[in-house]
Amino acid sequence: MTSFLLGTLKGLFSRLQAPIPALRASSTSQPLDQVAGSLWNLGQLNHVAIAVPDLEKAAAFYKNILGAQVSEAVPLPEHGVSVVFVNLGNTKMELLHPLGCDSPIAGFLQKNKAGGMHHICIEVDNINAAVMDLKTKKIRSLSEEVKIGAHGKPVIFLHPKDCGGVLVELEQA
Numbered sequence: 001m002t003s004f005l006l007g008t009l010k011g012l013f014s015r016l017q018a019p020i021p022a023l024r025a026s027s028t029s030q031p032l033d034q035v036a037g038s039l040w041n042l043g044q045l046n047h048v049a050i051a052v053p054d055l056e057k058a059a060a061f062y063k064n065i066l067g068a069q070v071s072e073a074v075p076l077p078e079h080g081v082s083v084v085f086v087n088l089g090n091t092k093m094e095l096l097h098p099l100g101c102d103s104p105i106a107g108f109l110q111k112n113k114a115g116g117m118h119h120i121c122i123e124v125d126n127i128n129a130a131v132m133d134l135k136t137k138k139i140r141s142l143s144e145e146v147k148i149g150a151h152g153k154p155v156i157f158l159h160p161k162d163c164g165g166v167l168v169e170l171e172q173a
Helices: 002-017 055-065 104-111 127-136
Strands: 042-051 074-076 081-087 092-098 116-124 154-158 168-172
Touching (some): 042 168
Antiparallel strands (some): 042 116
8 A cells, every 4th residue: 555655656756856847726726837946956755645533543553553653743823733753764654643722733634524634745955946936927925934843844835725625744854
C-alpha cells in the first residue's frame, strides 16, 4: 500500500514538473504551465498526513502489525493536534489527532469518522520566496504568515481549492 501511494505521488509530482498546457480548473486557479520562480525550488515529499480518531490504536497498528518505526505522540497546541510520525525510510506518515474541540482535525473527523488522508507535505528550499511567489500566482494560503511546524521548521498550508482539491503543506527543507 505504501509503495503504491508513494508511486502514485511520485507520478503526480513528475507530471506536475513537466510542461503542461495552460488549463483552468476553476475561475480562481492559475494556468498550470506556470512554474516556480528562480528564487525557490520544490523539494521532496516530506510526509503524508493521516487524520485518525484513535492515535494510540493507529500508532500501534503501524508499529506492532506493520513493524514500522513510530515516534512518541507530540502535542502541538499551536496547531490544535497531537502527532505521531511513522518512519518509512524514504518519507514519513504523520498521524494527526485533535487536541480539543476547536482543532481543524476535529472538524475533519466529524465528516470522516474513520479518519483519512488530510494533507501532503512537500519541502521547499526557500519558504519565504515560495510564499511570495505563490501569492503573485494567486495561490491562497490558510494563514497569513509562516508558522513553525511539527519538525520545528517553518511551514505554511496552501488552500486545497487552489491545489487540485489537496491540502498542501510546504515545509522549509
